[in-house]
Amino acid sequence: MQGYGFLFGxxxxxxxxxxxxxxxWMVVAGVVLLGPLRFLLLQRHSLTASPFRSRVxxxxxxxxxxxxxxxxxxxxQLEHRLPSSLDKSDVVLDLTVISARQAEHWQRLDVSxxxxxxxxxxxxxxxxxxxxxxxxRLQLNFYFPRRTAHQTPSDRSEFRAGDRVRAEVxxxxxxxxxxxxPFDYETWVLRKGIDARGYIxxxxxIDSEQKGSARSLRETVIDNRxxxxxxxxxxxxxxxxxxxxxxxxxxQWALTQQTGTLHLLVVxxxxxxxxxxxxxxxxxxxxxxxxIIPVLPLRNSIPSRSGFFSVGVAGRLRAVFVILAGAGYLxxxxxxxxxxxAWIMLVAAVLILLMVRKLSSMAAxxxxxxxxxxxxxxxxxxxxxxxxxAAVAGLLLFLRGRKLSRxxxxWMPQWIVFVCLLPVMxxxxxxxxxxxxxxxxxxxxxxxxxxxxxxxxxxxFPGMWWQDVxxxxxxxxxxxxxxxxxxxxxxxxxxxxxxxxxxxxxxVMSWAGVRxxxxxxxxVLCLTLLFSKSASDTxxxxxxDVGQGQSVVLTYGSSEGQARSMVVDVGARFSKRFDxxxxxxxxxxxxxxxxxxxxxxxxxxxxxxxxxxxxxxDSGVLIHRQWYGQIAKADSIPDGVDVRELDDCHGSDRWRQxxxxxxxxxxxxxxxxxxxxxxxxxxxxxxxxxxxxxIPGDVSKLAELALLYRYRNELQSDVLIASHHGSQSSTSxxxxxxxxPKQVWVSSGFNNRFGxxxxxVIERIHGSGAELEVTAQNGAIILHPDGRxxxxxxxxxxxxxxx
Numbered sequence: 001m002q003g004y005g006f007l008f009g010x011x012x013x014x015x016x017x018x019x020x021x022x023x024x025w026m027v028v029a030g031v032v033l034l035g036p037l038r039f040l041l042l043q044r045h046s047l048t049a050s051p052f053r054s055r056v057x058x059x060x061x062x063x064x065x066x067x068x069x070x071x072x073x074x075x076x077q078l079e080h081r082l083p084s085s086l087d088k089s090d091v092v093l094d095l096t097v098i099s100a101r102q103a104e105h106w107q108r109l110d111v112s113x114x115x116x117x118x119x120x121x122x123x124x125x126x127x128x129x130x131x132x133x134x135x136x137r138l139q140l141n142f143y144f145p146r147r148t149a150h151q152t153p154s155d156r157s158e159f160r161a162g163d164r165v166r167a168e169v170x171x172x173x174x175x176x177x178x179x180x181x182p183f184d185y186e187t188w189v190l191r192k193g194i195d196a197r198g199y200i201x202x203x204x205x206i207d208s209e210q211k212g213s214a215r216s217l218r219e220t221v222i223d224n225r226x227x228x229x230x231x232x233x234x235x236x237x238x239x240x241x242x243x244x245x246x247x248x249x250x251x252q253w254a255l256t257q258q259t260g261t262l263h264l265l266v267v268x269x270x271x272x273x274x275x276x277x278x279x280x281x282x283x284x285x286x287x288x289x290x291x292i293i294p295v296l297p298l299r300n301s302i303p304s305r306s307g308f309f310s311v312g313v314a315g316r317l318r319a320v321f322v323i324l325a326g327a328g329y330l331x332x333x334x335x336x337x338x339x340x341x342a343w344i345m346l347v348a349a350v351l352i353l354l355m356v357r358k359l360s361s362m363a364a365x366x367x368x369x370x371x372x373x374x375x376x377x378x379x380x381x382x383x384x385x386x387x388x389x390a391a392v393a394g395l396l397l398f399l400r401g402r403k404l405s406r407x408x409x410x411w412m413p414q415w416i417v418f419v420c421l422l423p424v425m426x427x428x429x430x431x432x433x434x435x436x437x438x439x440x441x442x443x444x445x446x447x448x449x450x451x452x453x454x455x456x457x458x459x460x461f462p463g464m465w466w467q468d469v470x471x472x473x474x475x476x477x478x479x480x481x482x483x484x485x486x487x488x489x490x491x492x493x494x495x496x497x498x499x500x501x502x503x504x505x506x507x508v509m510s511w512a513g514v515r516x517x518x519x520x521x522x523x524v525l526c527l528t529l530l531f532s533k534s535a536s537d538t539x540x541x542x543x544x545d546v547g548q549g550q551s552v553v554l555t556y557g558s559s560e561g562q563a564r565s566m567v568v569d570v571g572a573r574f575s576k577r578f579d580x581x582x583x584x585x586x587x588x589x590x591x592x593x594x595x596x597x598x599x600x601x602x603x604x605x606x607x608x609x610x611x612x613x614x615x616x617x618d619s620g621v622l623i624h625r626q627w628y629g630q631i632a633k634a635d636s637i638p639d640g641v642d643v644r645e646l647d648d649c650h651g652s653d654r655w656r657q658x659x660x661x662x663x664x665x666x667x668x669x670x671x672x673x674x675x676x677x678x679x680x681x682x683x684x685x686x687x688x689x690x691x692x693x694x695i696p697g698d699v700s701k702l703a704e705l706a707l708l709y710r711y712r713n714e715l716q717s718d719v720l721i722a723s724h725h726g727s728q729s730s731t732s733x734x735x736x737x738x739x740x741p742k743q744v745w746v747s748s749g750f751n752n753r754f755g756x757x758x759x760x761v762i763e764r765i766h767g768s769g770a771e772l773e774v775t776a777q778n779g780a781i782i783l784h785p786d787g788r789x790x791x792x793x794x795x796x797x798x799x800x801x802x803x
Contacts, residue, residue, distance in 0.1 A: 005366030007059055011066020012373040013380050016074045019799050023071045027064060070377040074190075074799060080134045082196035084802045087173040087751045090201065091132055092117055097163040098137075099219070101246065103575075106143045109159055110194075113138060117166070132171075134195070140169060141199040161219035164207040171198040175750050175802040177545045178779030178792040181587050182428050186800050187381040191337055218242075218332060228462040232471045233455075240447075240455040243267040243333035250576055252478070254618065258485045260425075260436030261443045267333045269342035269388050272326060274448040276346055278456075279325045283318060319350045338384040341372050345392070365392055378800075386424040394420030426494060429587045431620060433491045439484050446477055491620065493590040539563075539661075541688060541783040542588060543721065545775045545792065546571035546580045548749030548756070549608035552695060552721065553585060554688065555593040556662040565593030566664065568601045568684055568695050573611030581612025586619035596622045598658055601649065603681040603697035604629040605636035608725075614638035627666075629682040629697070649682035661785070663687040667715075669699070669706055678724060679703045685717065689785035692717040694739055698724040704735040712738065719743045719783065720770070726757025736768045743771050743789065750776045 015023065082089075094115030101108040113135045142159060159165070174197060176185030189197075222242050229237050239247030248265060256262040323346070330343045348368045369389065372379055379385050398416050418437045425432050454470040539558050544551045549571040557564050567589065571580025589597060600623050602610045617623065617640050627649040630636060637643055649666045657663050667683040674680040681697025694717040696704070704723070707715065720741035723730035725748045736744075744765045748756040757774060765772050771789075773781045779792030793801070 003366065004058070004062055005363070005368075005370035008062045008066040008370045009366075009373045011063040012070035012370075012377045013066075015067040015070020015072075016377050016800075017798055018067065018071050020071060020075060023067055026067070030060075030064075066373075069374065073377045077190050077193075078800060080136055080195045081190070082135065082171055082173045083131060084173045084175055084750070086131060086171070087175075089132065089171045090168060091171060092166065092168050092204065093135075093138075095138070095140075095165045095167060095169075097159050097161050097165065099161050100159045102158075106141055107159055109140045109142055109200075111138050111140055111165070112136065114164070115166075135171075136195055137193050138169070138171070139189075139194050139197045143199065159206075166204040167200045168202040168204065169198055170201050171196045173802060177547060177584065178801075179542075179545050179584055179588065180780060180792050181584070181591075182383075184381055186802060187378050190800060191376055191378045191382065218334075221332065225459055225462065229458055230462075230467060230471070233458055233462075233467050233474075236451055236455045236470055236474050237459045239265055240267065240271065240452050241332065241459045243336060243339070253577075255478070255481050255485060258431070258620075259439040259443075259481045260430075260432070261439050261481060262430075263387065264443055264447045266338070267336065268338040268384060269345065269391075271333070271452065272329065272339060272342035272346055274452055275329045275456075276322055276326055277448075278453060279322055283321065322350055323347055337376065337379060337382065338388075340375070341379065341385065341388060344368060344371050344375070345388070362396060365389075365396060383424070383428045386427075387421060390420045390424050391417045426492065429494060429590060431491045431493045435484050435487055439481065442480060443477065446473070446480075451477065493595055493620070494587075539689065539785050540592060541686075541693065542592070543745050543747055543775060543781045544571070544580075544584050544588060545780045546584055546747065548572070548725070548752045548754070549580060549611070550721075550725065550747040551580060551585050551609075551612070553588045553593065554662075554686065556659040556688065557594075558592075563592065563594035564596050564598045564658070565589045566599045566601070566658065566662075566686075567597050567616075568682075569603050569609040569697075570600075570612035570616050572608045573615065579612040579615035581614070581616030582619045583612075583615070585612060585616050586621050589621050595620075596624070598624050599627065599664070600625070601627045601682050601684060602629065603649075603684075603695075604677050605633050606677055606698065609681075609698070610636065614640060617641060627682060629680050630677065633677075649684075655687075661689045667696075667707055667711060669703055673703050673706050675702075676700075683707065685715075691719065691783070691787060693719045693721070693783075694741070695721045696723040696730075698730070700724070700729050701732045701735070704730065704732055708735060708738050715739050717741055718787075719745060722746045722757065722761065722765070724756075725754070726761045726774075727754065728758040728760055731761050731764065733764055733768075736764060736770070741768075741770045743773060744768075745781050746772065746774045746776075748774060748776045752776070 018026065093113055094117060095111040096114050098110040098112055100110075116133050116135075144158075174186055174189045174194070222238070222244070225237060225242070226234055235247045238244040253262070253265070256265055326343050326346050330339050333339055345368045348364060348371065372385070394416050395413060415437065418440060422432055450473045451470065454466050454473065457464070458467045458470050539556050541555075542553045544553060550569045551571045552568040554566040554568075555563055556566075567585060570585050573579035573581075589595060600616070602613055604610070617638070626641070626646050628637070628646045629649050631643065631646055631648050637646070650668055650671075651666075653665050653668045655663045655665045664684060664686045667685055669679065669683065678698035679700055679702070681699050681703075683697060683699065684695040686693040686695070694715065696707070699707075700723075715735075715738045717739050718741060720736075720739050720743070722744055726746040731744075746757045746761075748754075762772065773789065773791060775781060778794065782790040782792075784790065
């Protein structure tokens with residue numbers, strides 16, 4: 001029976017990867033091809049009415065049902081999503097604010113669409129109106145109006161949960177960056193049920209009455225508790241009890257990432273389990289107290305040795321109590337997808353314990369697996385799903401049927417979870433170090449038995465002595481993490497998929513059917529191999545898909561097992577928590593460049609080229625040498641970068657060798673041509689595996705002419721990365737003729753407001769005979785040592801991918 005849940009869940013996953021027509025053809029092909037095979041198998045098992053026939057039919061139906069549900073659920077979501085053809089549509093909408101997250105000059109709003117009174121501008125045909133009318137939930141930014149001299153801070157408009165708003169909105173379709181990395185922004189948005197994003201251009205009216213708003217009830221409770229709880233204790237209450245995403249600051253989030261304890265601050269299955277355990281403990285203590293008083297009727301309802309959820313009225317009442325307590329925690333903590341998944345698994349576990357006929361633990365896991373995917377078929381595309389399934393499956397597989405001593409109970413479950421989560425963590429690019437195990441051995445009990453109960457007590461009864469204890473324990477928690485983060489242990493950030501699969505196989509083989517001592521030895525050997533082996537890959541040049549910005553990552557030395565990187569520009573910084581340097585460039589370096597950058601070149605100070613600089617520096621990537629085009633502009637250099645360690649790219653144009661097949665140099669523009677930040681750009685020419693690549697930054701036509709007069713035929717290159725994202729102010733005809741490229745690459749954002757690449761530039765490139773590749777259309781562009789070009793949006797694409 002335990003295979004049925006997994007079979008249905010796998011069917012749901014497969015269904016999300018198929019279009020309706022592909023599903024139909026697959027079902028028809030299955031009937032045609034597998035029908036005769038099924039007939040032969042039934043003949044071999046003699047009786048057509050045997051249980052074998054029932055099992056085969058049930059499994060086939062479950063698979064078809066799973067495929068159908070996954071496929072049609074996804075199509076239903078896509079039917080409501082704003083298509084890319086309607087990007088930048090301006091519409092007037094009636095909205096209800098679900099939640100509002102505050103920033104210094106703007107708000108991030110989650111809103112539901114309640115009405116569609118009229119179209120503003122830009123779209124006027126019936127089909128577009130019908131697609132816009134399908135919108136259900138939006139994620140919008142609202143930028144505060146600039147404050148005038150007579151305004152006070154209280155004069156500016158702010159939205160609160162429950163507000164009913166009529167506003168003119170500019171809608172933007174959801175289209176993620178495509179760099180071949182695990183995180184998929186488009187599926188993340190679909191999982192959350194968001195159909196479009198955008199910003200509010202004009203507020204027409206606001207009705208702030210919040211009566212009857214279920215969402216505003218939670219917001220009201222949070223506001224009330226925030227006023228009652230002290231400032232020092234509030235981050236713990238907000239983060240662990242109410243699931244507020246910005247409860248902790250950016251430095252604290254970074255510290256938990258460095259020590260592998262991030263999951264302790266993100267309300268998820270661990271917290272649901274701890275909360276359920278806390279409720280059970282309180283219930284048992286309460287019943288123990290009641291048992292001392294002989295006159296109370298509840299005395300006879302104390303759990304027997306058969307278990308807390310023993311069959312009977314008392315057991316069912318306890319089960320209902322635990323489920324409702326979990327549901328209450330689910331609501332106050334924001335009902336995130338991870339917490340929904342955890343509550344489902346809690347309900348499944350409690351119901352299974354109540355059953356007269358007990359299910360095996362793996363059968364329970366399979367049914368929880370199926371239910372989770374039934375509710376949200378795309379949940380498997382998130383890291384949390386992999387973490388939950390790997391941890392629970394590992395504990396069930398490795399501890400089932402084994403008796404552990406009290407000493408083993410203290411460390412073995414954490415060790416098993418750590419080992420089982422390694423492949424998932426590495427696949428998602430999360431750094432792994434032996435410090436993680438030690439930190440979790442200390443931090444999990446600290447959070448589970450101290451910080452979470454104290455936070456809950458402070459939320460219920462603020463101002464008591466335990467609030468001060470919460471602050472003190474929290475300071476101890478951060479001090480321990482800070483100490484652990486400074487320990488000099490090696491960190492592994494990425495391993496290829498084949499290494500991870502071998503790792504999983506070795507784990508299963510080492511623990512299945514062997515003595516624990518042998519299994520432990522094999523596991524330690526696996527860990528030693530994992531931490532001593534660096535990720536290897538083939539050399540490549542990647543112009544990353546970074547939106548309206550630019551970043552080029554070049555790797556070399558992979559064939560010798562000493563992969564290194566050169567990075568030219570690091571894209572933009574969009575907020576305090578998101579920048580291209582840490583989100584895109586660093587993962588590419590870890591995956592393909594061995595986690596080391598030999599030369600980091602920041603061409604100039606513009607945000608779309610240098611915005612991710614500090615994020616990359618803070619990501620843990622080892623950077624040996626940094627070049628900058630505007631050293632004199634000290635205010636553009638981020639904190640953490642010593643200006644004395646920067647090299648000026650305008651000093652010399654000699655060739656520099658970094659590998660057997662890799663040389664680079666800077667082409668020099670005299671200072672009199674540095675009329676702007678763009679013309680002060682570093683101009684990089686690269687020789688790599690017999691191919692020449694020219695990266696001119698954002699220089700203008702005038703600077704291009706200066707390069708032409710100085711270097712003439714030396715400018716010839718196989719690949720030219722168009723200056724200034726293909727704007728009309730660059731990539732002149734004379735410059736194209738001098739470079740004579742086979743390929744021209746343009747880094748630009750989808751449907752960007754600047755109109756890059758400009759149509760005149762596109763026509764000049766086509767007129768030169770060169771092939772044009774644009775990241776906005778093709779995603780990341782990859783050049784291989786043999787000259788082959790690959791783009792991330794070419795080939796097979798899942799049905800949810802926006803074109």
